[in-house]
Amino acid sequence: MNLKDYKWFLKGTPKEFFSPGRVNLIGEHIDYLGGEVFPIAIDLGTFAYITKRDDKEIHMLSTAFEDIGVVTSSLNDLSFKKEDNWANFIKGVFQYLWQQGYNIPHGLNILLHSTLPIGAGLSSSASIEVLMMTVLNHLFDLQLTQKQMALFSKDVENNYIGVNSGIMDQYAIAFGQKDYAVHLNTSTLTHELVPFILKDYVVMIVNTNKKRALSESKYNERRTECDEALKTLHQAGVKEQDLARVPLDTIEQYKDQFNDINHYKRARHASSEQSRVLEAVDALKQNDLSGFSTLLTATHMSLKNDFEVSCDELDLLVDLSLKEGALGARMTGAGFGGCIIAIVHQNIIESFKSNIIDRYANIIGYEPSCYIANTSDHAKYVGGN
Ligand code: GLA
Numbered sequence: 001m002n003l004k005d006y007k008w009f010l011k012g013t014p015k016e017f018f019s020p021g022r023v024n025l026i027g028e029h030i031d032y033l034g035g036e037v038f039p040i041a042i043d044l045g046t047f048a049y050i051t052k053r054d055d056k057e058i059h060m061l062s063t064a065f066e067d068i069g070v071v072t073s074s075l076n077d078l079s080f081k082k083e084d085n086w087a088n089f090i091k092g093v094f095q096y097l098w099q100q101g102y103n104i105p106h107g108l109n110i111l112l113h114s115t116l117p118i119g120a121g122l123s124s125s126a127s128i129e130v131l132m133m134t135v136l137n138h139l140f141d142l143q144l145t146q147k148q149m150a151l152f153s154k155d156v157e158n159n160y161i162g163v164n165s166g167i168m169d170q171y172a173i174a175f176g177q178k179d180y181a182v183h184l185n186t187s188t189l190t191h192e193l194v195p196f197i198l199k200d201y202v203v204m205i206v207n208t209n210k211k212r213a214l215s216e217s218k219y220n221e222r223r224t225e226c227d228e229a230l231k232t233l234h235q236a237g238v239k240e241q242d243l244a245r246v247p248l249d250t251i252e253q254y255k256d257q258f259n260d261i262n263h264y265k266r267a268r269h270a271s272s273e274q275s276r277v278l279e280a281v282d283a284l285k286q287n288d289l290s291g292f293s294t295l296l297t298a299t300h301m302s303l304k305n306d307f308e309v310s311c312d313e314l315d316l317l318v319d320l321s322l323k324e325g326a327l328g329a330r331m332t333g334a335g336f337g338g339c340i341i342a343i344v345h346q347n348i349i350e351s352f353k354s355n356i357i358d359r360y361a362n363i364i365g366y367e368p369s370c371y372i373a374n375t376s377d378h379a380k381y382v383g384g385n
Contacts, residue, residue: 096155121339179197246270
């Protein structure tokens with residue numbers, strides 16, 4: 001992208017901000033079940049270029065949606081409009097802060113440029129939400145903490161966008177650090193940064209290029225099923241407040257009490273995934289990359305068979321990755337499409353990529369895309385006037 005091409009829109013020298021995307025290493029679909037998760041913030045993300053307006057309007061343009069053009073909104077009417085598409089993520093942040101009583105004295109011109117594939121399970125939406133919190137916090141000196149920015153962004157996702165997501169994505173983007181993974185406990189909302197330097201290996205992201213929007217997926221349905229599963233366990237006398245914290249043998253013990261076998265399977269995933277996260281964090285701390293990677297593959301099987309959020313394209317990529325020599329591989333993010341991650345030795349990166357691309361394209365009919373996931377710092381002000 002060449003900023004000069006957007007002079008007509010920005011009409012001045014912009015301030016620049018960057019917000020990462022995220023890759024979840026392990027701990028999938030348990031951030032809304034009181035479990036622990038282990039994501040990294042990545043250096044693919046969203047840039048914002050901002051200039052001040054003297055009126056109360058926000059003008060928004062994204063290089064990823066040039067066809068939609070400039071979306072305009074007034075600070076006096078920030079309601080969700082389907083036709084505003086991606087710009088709703090920005091409007092939602094303004095509306096949230098406005099409603100909480102934060103002072104936003106004037107409008108802005110906002111140009112977004114994303115290096116993240118959009119809608120691919122790498123948190124393009126949370127990246128924009130935390131980005132805009134960071135922008136408004138910086139420009140209007142709102143004194144928000146990183147934790148507030150993460151929690152407020154999740155609120156926008158839940159109540160404005162309508163996806164009942166957990167806190168993982170926004171938290172990873174607000175707290176991530178280069179060379180570290182974020183071991184987040186979602187029941188206490190505390191985290192530990194764990195060094196994440198793989199030396200001879202890389203985290204390869206392979207995108208199925210199958211499009212999906214979380215708001216249209218079975219994401220919310222899975223959450224409801226998990227609520228039902230916990231209700232059944234409570235009726236049976238189980239005391240744990242969070243599904244991810246119920247031991248696996250307790251779930252097995254009450255297997256017959258579930259009136260829907262799917263509820264039992266969802267519970268089994270939640271509990272086994274929580275154990276895998278703890279093992280994976282330990283393995284990484286011991287420099288046992290092979291043990292760590294085996295747990296990643298086990299998570300994929302659980303997401304496929306018990307949580308049922310994978311799809312043929314994701315399963316195929318995991319399968320091909322393992323055949324091509326990855327130490328471990330799994331779908332990452334919500335599923336139903338999006339991306340897998342694979343732990344790949346540096347020496348085989350090129351053959352890995354070309355073989356996977358060829359084989360996938362032969363079967364599916366179009367190519368996947370490959371990127372390397374480098375860790376990155378959290379959302380922040382980069383520079384400019
Ligand atoms: C999406 C949600 C997260 C999390 C993952 C699945 O990315 O936004 O909160 O639930 O799916 O682990």
